[in-house]
Amino acid sequence: MPDTPTEAEFEKQALEFLEANAEPRVEVTRAWGEGSDDVSVLPERTAEEELAELEAARAWAAKRFDAGFGWITGPPEYGGRGLPRSYQRIYDSLESRFATPPQTLFGIGLGMVAPTILAHGTEEVKDRYLKALWRGDIVACQLFSEPGAGSDLAGLQTRAVRDGDEWVVTGQKVWTSGAHLSDIGEIICRTDPDLPKHKGLTGFVVDMHAPGVEVRPLRQMTGGASFNEVFFTEVRVPDSHRLGDVNGGWTVALTTLMNERAAIGGGMASGGGGMGTQRLIELIRHQGRAGDPAIRQQIAEIVVNGRVASYTNMRAMAKIAAGQLPGPEMSIAKLSLTMNMRRMADLLSSVLGPKLVADSGEWGTYAWAQFVLGVPGMRIAGGSDEILHNIIGERVLGLPKEPSPETSGSRA
Numbered sequence: 001m002p003d004t005p006t007e008a009e010f011e012k013q014a015l016e017f018l019e020a021n022a023e024p025r026v027e028v029t030r031a032w033g034e035g036s037d038d039v040s041v042l043p044e045r046t047a048e049e050e051l052a053e054l055e056a057a058r059a060w061a062a063k064r065f066d067a068g069f070g071w072i073t074g075p076p077e078y079g080g081r082g083l084p085r086s087y088q089r090i091y092d093s094l095e096s097r098f099a100t101p102p103q104t105l106f107g108i109g110l111g112m113v114a115p116t117i118l119a120h121g122t123e124e125v126k127d128r129y130l131k132a133l134w135r136g137d138i139v140a141c142q143l144f145s146e147p148g149a150g151s152d153l154a155g156l157q158t159r160a161v162r163d164g165d166e167w168v169v170t171g172q173k174v175w176t177s178g179a180h181l182s183d184i185g186e187i188i189c190r191t192d193p194d195l196p197k198h199k200g201l202t203g204f205v206v207d208m209h210a211p212g213v214e215v216r217p218l219r220q221m222t223g224g225a226s227f228n229e230v231f232f233t234e235v236r237v238p239d240s241h242r243l244g245d246v247n248g249g250w251t252v253a254l255t256t257l258m259n260e261r262a263a264i265g266g267g268m269a270s271g272g273g274g275m276g277t278q279r280l281i282e283l284i285r286h287q288g289r290a291g292d293p294a295i296r297q298q299i300a301e302i303v304v305n306g307r308v309a310s311y312t313n314m315r316a317m318a319k320i321a322a323g324q325l326p327g328p329e330m331s332i333a334k335l336s337l338t339m340n341m342r343r344m345a346d347l348l349s350s351v352l353g354p355k356l357v358a359d360s361g362e363w364g365t366y367a368w369a370q371f372v373l374g375v376p377g378m379r380i381a382g383g384s385d386e387i388l389h390n391i392i393g394e395r396v397l398g399l400p401k402e403p404s405p406e407t408s409g410s411r412a
């Protein structure tokens with residue numbers, strides 16, 4: 001295949017690849033009571049189900065990459081095709097018409113870690129990991145939060161001490177999504193405790209299979225265990241695996257955080273905006289509450305706010321796609337999507353009452369428990385609602401800063 005096809009040639013090649021390797025997606029209109037009633041967020045899955053999902057995701061990622069559609073916009077020197085973003089949009093729109101394995105488990109690696117490696121990694125790290133990440137050969141996680149440092153990320157305490165050409169990392173991270181499946185992690189460590197807190201940090205790529213790395217699963221209230229605590233005991237990291245400058249880790253972290261909010265907002269634009277809204281309306285009809293004016297009012301609010309949040313998010317995505325830095329749209333979109341999820345959870349709780357928490361066997365009722373229990377996690381991950389309110393208050397509305405000496409180190 002020529003390296004720089006025209007858009008029309010590219011579209012033809014992509015369609016040929018998809019038709020040869022995937023089945024067309026069939027949109028099924030389900031009647032009430034038919035098919036899966038899974039409406040979960042952060043779902044409960046067994047380890048076997050998760051591994052099977054990873055295997056299927058890997059097989060598809062490798063096939064797509066090898067055919068030249070895996071990293072369409074990436075620099076050719078690291079395995080990408082070097083084509084403009086318009087080609088990626090063409091491919092995405094075509095692939096959405098086919099039933100392909102979900103790539104969710106690669107979300108953090110591709111959405112946050114890979115862009116940070118590309119921006120701040122050494123040649124060795126870029127060569128070694130970028131293609132492998134995009135081909136699905138390896139999975140990556142984000143090792144930022146600690147028991148004493150979440151919103152106040154710059155307060156983190158995991159230490160990295162230089163020893164010749166290596167660094168020795170000791171400390172604890174927490175809430176690390178997907179660490180149990182990961183091969184590498186992006187870690188931010190304290191490298192100079194004498195500097196102001198956000199100036200003494202350095203980023204690294206750490207091998208999650210290295211001696212001294214211990215991953216322990218954390219069970220969340222949905223029943224799933226998608227995140228972990230990770231302990232580092234004198235883990236040796238080569239200096240070549242450093243991201244950015246020594247003590248320049250705050251800049252590295254900001255690159256990742258900007259991409260994190262985009263990834264969460266992007267994932268939810270197709271979800272939070274319209275997530276389960278139709279199912280919610282069906283549920284209310286089947287509970288005999290569709291004529292209740294107060295409920296109709298709440299549904300209208302959910303639909304309207306969901307739409308507005310999705311459009312705000314699409315504006316942020318368009319800015320990123322055009323190579324610009326997204327502004328406050330990213331925070332506003334994430335906040336409004338999670339606020340809408342909370343509205344849905346409140347409405348569900350009042351309509352379903354005890355059926356939400358006790359499995360009566362009635363189709364499509366108890367299943368919502370996982371949605372309702374997953375919403376608080378979405379309101380915390382990637383910048384909590386309160387932190388996003390602060391950003392909007394201070395940076396968009398120009399209100400006075402919070403009276404805190406610590407704000408310079410905030411995850412915001």
Ligand SMILES: Cc1cc2nc3c(=O)[nH]c(=O)nc-3n(C[C@H](O)[C@H](O)[C@H](O)COP(=O)(O)OP(=O)(O)OC[C@H]3O[C@@H](n4cnc5c(N)ncnc54)[C@H](O)[C@@H]3O)c2cc1C
Pocket residue numbers: 042108141142143144145146147148149150151152174175176177178227376377378380381382383384385386387390402411
């Ligand atoms: C589903 C999920 C997945 C996650 N995945 C990862 C991951 O892969 N990697 C990773 O590193 N981390 C991950 N996290 C952790 C996440 O980044 C942190 O939970 C988040 O930054 C909040 O930090 P904290 O939990 O320490 O809460 P804290 O920062 O201690 O906050 C506690 C409460 O205080 C409020 N608060 C804190 N500061 C302020 C302030 N200045 N003004 C007003 N209110 C404030 C917060 O909003 C919150 O309600 C994940 C979290 C969730 C829920």
